[in-house]
Amino acid sequence: METMVLERMVGQYQNLIFSICYRIVGDYFEAQDLTQETFLAAYRNLGSFDGTNEKAWLTRIATNKCLDYQKQAARRLIPTEDASLHAITDSCSDGTSPPETHYIEKEVRQQLYQTCSSLKPPYNEIALEYFYQERSVEEIAKKHGKNKKTIQTQIYRARDLLRQHYRKEADAV
Amino acid sequence: MRNTHITDAEWFRFWQQQLGEEEQTELLAHVCDCEWCSSKMADGIPREWQLTAPAYFKRETVQYVKERTRLQRFFDRRHLQLFTYSLKVGAAMAAALLLLLRIELPAASLPEPGSRENAWIESTVPGQDQQRFSITDFLNDKTSHINQTLNTFSSSFFHKEEINDEK
Numbered sequence: 099m100e101t102m103v104l105e106r107m108v109g110q111y112q113n114l115i116f117s118i119c120y121r122i123v124g125d126y127f128e129a130q131d132l133t134q135e136t137f138l139a140a141y142r143n144l145g146s147f148d149g150t151n152e153k154a155w156l157t158r159i160a161t162n163k164c165l166d167y168q169k170q171a172a173r174r175l176i177p178t179e180d181a182s183l184h185a186i187t188d189s190c191s192d193g194t195s196p197p198e199t200h201y202i203e204k205e206v207r208q209q210l211y212q213t214c215s216s217l218k219p220p221y222n223e224i225a226l227e228y229f230y231q232e233r234s235v236e237e238i239a240k241k242h243g244k245n246k247k248t249i250q251t252q253i254y255r256a257r258d259l260l261r262q263h264y265r266k267e268a269d270a271v
Numbered sequence: 272m273r274n275t276h277i278t279d280a281e282w283f284r285f286w287q288q289q290l291g292e293e294e295q296t297e298l299l300a301h302v303c304d305c306e307w308c309s310s311k312m313a314d315g316i317p318r319e320w321q322l323t324a325p326a327y328f329k330r331e332t333v334q335y336v337k338e339r340t341r342l343q344r345f346f347d348r349r350h351l352q353l354f355t356y357s358l359k360v361g362a363a364m365a366a367a368l369l370l371l372l373r374i375e376l377p378a379a380s381l382p383e384p385g386s387r388e389n390a391w392i393e394s395t396v397p398g399q400d401q402q403r404f405s406i407t408d409f410l411n412d413k414t415s416h417i418n419q420t421l422n423t424f425s426s427s428f429f430h431k432e433e434i435n436d437e438k
Binding site for chain 2: 101104105108109112113114116117118120121122130133134137138141142151153154155156157158161162164165168201202203206228229232234
């Protein structure tokens with residue numbers, strides 16, 4: 099029963115919480131970690147939740163987690179000229195979406211691709227297939243002719259390497 | 272700590288990453304405590320910021336939450352077991368220390384001559400002053416007495432057997 103609630107909650111709000119976390123911390127994998135921590139905290143405190151406005155409740159938990167993360171990491175989020183987005187105007191002459199729509203998602207994907215490609219073999223291939231192409235562990239294991247455990251170990255290692263890369267880039271900004 | 276809701280202009284600047292560090296921290300701290308503003312944040316994400324979590328994310332998250340919950344319950348149970356075990360060990364150590372520390376009994380604490388307790392403690396030699404008495408010596412004496420009684424009994428038993436055999 100509780101598992102069903104958890105799966106429903108994650109399925110329904112993962113994009114929302116991930117977006118909020120990414121906006122606040124600016125790191126792809128840290129945003130994923132914080133999103134997971136958000137759902138963990140929500141799951142543990144389900145008993146004390148009154149059931150009204152679940153979306154706002156999860157948003158508050160996520161914001162809290164991100165603030166705690168920032169306090170620990172002491173990261174500065176003052177945007178530089180390069181990092182700031184251009185203001186999106188509401189008026190579009192032809193009614194289509196402004197060109198900046200989905201710009202951030204594209205930028206995120208592009209950065210992910212570049213970072214995955216920069217890893218040393220065999221992690222670059224594994225990272226591209228799992229994190230960028232979003233293939234399953236079974237598919238990757240079948241393709242490479244390795245067992246699942248080996249692939250999972252390589253995925254964990256690749257994730258650590260990617261995190262280090264992202265942190266270096268964030269510190270460099 | 273601000274006590275007013277976040278305005279639309281502030282939200283716009285937030286999503287455009289135009290807030291300074293302190294401004295943003297103050298805004299987010301308010302969101303943590305305000306249901307109205309957290310609801311507005313959730314409902315007001317601009318389209319360009321609506322990211323899609325990767326395909327593996329749901330499976331990993333559910334697995335992560337289940338594992339952490341299971342570990343938490345495991346450690347809660349282990350903590351209780353460790354606590355009760357520590358209590359037992361502590362009690363046993365305290366009893367052992369007490370026994371060791373009471374080895375030397377001061378003379379004034381000995382029971383009066385002729386008392387019932389004194390019948391068990393043959394600490395005094397007639398005509399001599401009371402000596403300092405040791406529980407260890409007392410235990411040794413009693414153990415020796417028991418051994419002697421057992422030896423006497425077993426000797427008499429075997430002696431009887433020999434007599435019966437001879438008959």
